[in-house]
Amino acid sequence: MTAFSERVEAISISGIREVFEAAGEDAINLGIGQPDFPTPEHARQAAIDAIEAGDADGYTSNFGTQSLREAIADKHARDDDLDLAPNQIIATAGGSEALHLALEAHVDQGEEVLIPDPGFVSYDALTKLAGGTPVPLPLRDDLTLDPATVEAAITEDTAAFVVNSPANPTGAVQSVADMREFARIADEHDVLLISDEVYERIVFEGEHRSPMEFAESDNVVIVNAASKAYSMTGWRLGWVAGSERRIERMLRVHQYVQACASAPAQYAAEAALSGPQDRVEEMVAAFEERRDVLLDGLTDMGLDVPTPRGAFYAMPAVPEGWVDAVIERDVVVVPGRAFGEHGEGYARISYAASLDEIETALEAMRSATRAVQ
Known part of the structure; x- marks a missing residue:
């Protein structure tokens, strides 16, 4: 049997995919790393x-x-x-x-x-x-x-x-x-x-x-x-x-x-x-508004989250079992361990989603937080 290269054997499929597969078809996806705006x-x-x-x-x-x-x-x-x-x-x-x-x-x-x-x-x-x-x-x-x-x-x-x-x-x-x-x-x-x-x-x-x-x-x-x-x-x-x-x-x-x-x-x-850069400026302004809503919600439920100053991710420290509890409530977030050993105990939340989706997701997160505390 032909062996595989040691370089390929040393890596694996991203753990992020496992999170997507664990969530329901109608889940709110706060795990994906792409803007939710159209190309200009x-x-x-x-x-x-x-x-x-x-x-x-x-x-x-x-x-x-x-x-x-x-x-x-x-x-x-x-x-x-x-x-x-x-x-x-x-x-x-x-x-x-x-x-x-x-x-x-x-x-x-x-x-x-x-x-x-x-x-x-x-x-x-x-x-x-x-x-x-x-x-x-x-x-x-x-x-x-x-x-x-x-x-x-x-x-x-x-x-x-x-x-x-x-x-x-x-x-x-x-x-x-x-x-x-x-x-x-x-x-x-x-x-x-x-x-x-x-x-x-x-x-x-x-x-x-x-x-x-x-x-x-x-x-x-x-x-x-x-x-x-x-x-x-x-x-x-x-x-x-x-x-x-x-x-x-x-x-x-x-x-x-x-x-x-x-x-x-x-x-x-x-x-x-x-060409014109106004769409970029509009997108960044929308992301900042969403960030603030998400941060307020996470802070109100007692989670410690450093303020993200750019991109469209927040990374709160979360209790054990929190990520699974959120996913069970049909909201996709990514466990911090997917990004390295020092990510253990954190979760990555993308706010490249609408304000309505973020508000709904926060309700699920509040429920998950109460369940694991």
Whole structure:
């Protein structure tokens, strides 16, 4: 019998799927990580126009279209004060592929990658698929990653560390001072900083600043996507940005696993980035309103929840049995352990749902809380 690779045997199907399967068909889904808004109409129309004109029929450059990469570079100049050239950017099949490229190109067998815990589920799995060893780092009480914790964990085997702000699953936003420190650590210890900035536009308090802005070396790579800011999760369009030498190595992987990102999605993302931004602002305002309703409800039932300052997740500390009790009441939430060992005793709640759904879900959570206390 043909054996499976040790890399694949070391990972498993995400535990989040088990939660979805345990809930009823009519359950309120507060477990899914995607906006509940439509893709902006001008982005949709750009893809339709490209298809009808025949512009999306063939491969694009492995890098992605020149015009999309120029739009991404303009976005980073506008939002992040970064001076990136189009040849420092690869359009990818979502932020997930961008993360995969960064790890595959920079991590050798057995090398360590420091990841936040609790953190996005792909950090652990993609590190293992790259042959690396994930090293989980506990978070502060406010669920941010402490630069001192990162620096103390660096060894001669450390290849990279991951910073995610605003963060999934916590909604935490790192301070500007933290981002400066992360950049310093990457410079002084000569390790790669993979900055996951997929939620950068969804900030309620504080501000997003990319650590690339503060780095003196080329030891920062940015992972980003149109998925969350423009409600384009299904389009699968992301990008990775870095120095030319790092992009060239990542392109070696990308050209064989993907060739190029979907052409229609590239045209849609270009329009999303270059066109009106009012829909993004409206979506962020709606998420903030929903956050406040959810936080008030969770606090009123006695749960301790750090205030999420971005993204669209809250991560309260919950009593044992709480998640199961909520799911039994047809509301999907995700147990914190799905995001790492330090997530035990927490739950991730997505407020990418209507206010009516959130209010109904809170009633179920109140009932569940009374049942397990």
